[in-house]
Amino acid sequence: MKLSLRIWRQPDADTKGQMVPYEIEGVSEDASFLEMLDVLNEHLIAEGKDPVAFDHDCREGICGACSLVIDGQPHGPQAATTTCQLHMRRYKDGDSIDIEPWRAGAFPVIKDLVVDRSAFDRIIQAGGYISAPTGTAPEAHSVPIPKQDADAAFNAAACIGCGACVAACPNGSGMLFMGAKVSHLSLMPQGQPERRTRVLGMVAEHDASGFGGCTNQGECAAACPKEIGLDVIGKLNRDFRKAAVRAA
């Protein structure tokens, strides 16, 4: 199929970028979205031009490296799908597609479609972990966890930290990401000792990194490729309120 693309091109962080049009022919409907960009880049390299920079790693929908706002939607039009799992059979011959990077103050553009998501790493470093002695894994049944809690924690742990929630949010908020991490750990017995310092530390780092607040509009949950719901933001709010009252 033949496609008209408009792709955000920006040589580096300090140079102004713009949307640049490209025409691409002979795209297989079996190709993934990223493979379509690979083909485009092969053409660009053959023409001696600079290929389009974009993030990708596992291409299996589990690593969280791929990004891309496709026609105004993070990870494209298909629900519960990362960009790497989006296939060109979603499109038809003659379609035009706009491709932009994640837009957020906390995620500055490095080049073209690649943004710096290290703000998420800083939030994790500020509390998104448990301190546990290393060694062999304990017997799984030694710490019983109710099935309901285990399921809820697992659903929250499905977050791959891609940042689609921030890209979709009109406030550039990282609350869904933070809520997923806080929910995941605070539902487990192993997460209890650091529960209060975790939420306070993560929220402080979130705000200091320049993410915005939550308006409860829900764009984040609609964009999340792992279908993490707004209940994790409720849990984050609740944990934060309790921890802040205790700290005061």
Added chain:
Amino acid sequence: MSTDLQSRTAAPKAARPAPWKPWRSNIGLKIAMAVSGVLMVLFIIAHMAGNLHVFEGREEMNAYAAGLRSFGAPLLPHESLLWVMRIGLVASIAVHIGALIALSRRAHHARPVRYAHRHKAKGESPNAYGIMRFGGIVIFLFVIWHLLDLTWRTVNPVKDAHDAYGAVMATFDPDRWPVTVFYLLALTALGLHLRHGIWSAVQTIAGPNTKWRKRTQAIALAVAVLIVAGFAIVPLAVTFGVVS
């Protein structure tokens, strides 16, 4: 074809307030906004219920207005209930708008560049961002008009402070139909504001699970409809001559 957009090139140097105070965080400000909003909703429900005295006639309506002033007499001083209301409302509005300004500024820095391709909102509360901010401005302007009209009577033909009934009749007189239209417009903005605001406040303060979040959304819609209907019935009844 190109769009003239500039990406921000570095993370904003957001000075972390030292010492960091939880209530100054985004969530802390949202809780302040939610609590002040809930207080105003409670006032609005009482105000709406009180307005319905207009259907009992001039004497009952004015007796209700006088009763508000003399509430608690002779134990409490004159207008003590009203002063508690006034101080509470002014404080709530100050907190609500203060938090709004701080959060809006942060949101503006957090999302400095718009997408070239705008897609329709598809969240649970679509367009909440615009409804809350712009609807809020409409409500704020209306409150100023409302005070000038029915509290201070600056723009109302009935100057007698004890004739609340007469003032309502005069302001919604069919000849002054633009006032009624503005009133109904502001009510629409209020209804949309509350439909999102009520469940959003519960989400911020209590953090319900998915089942209760859906229930809260339904309750918020019901309360918003009830408030809008309860307020709208008065100007409509006066303008169309049901009450005169």
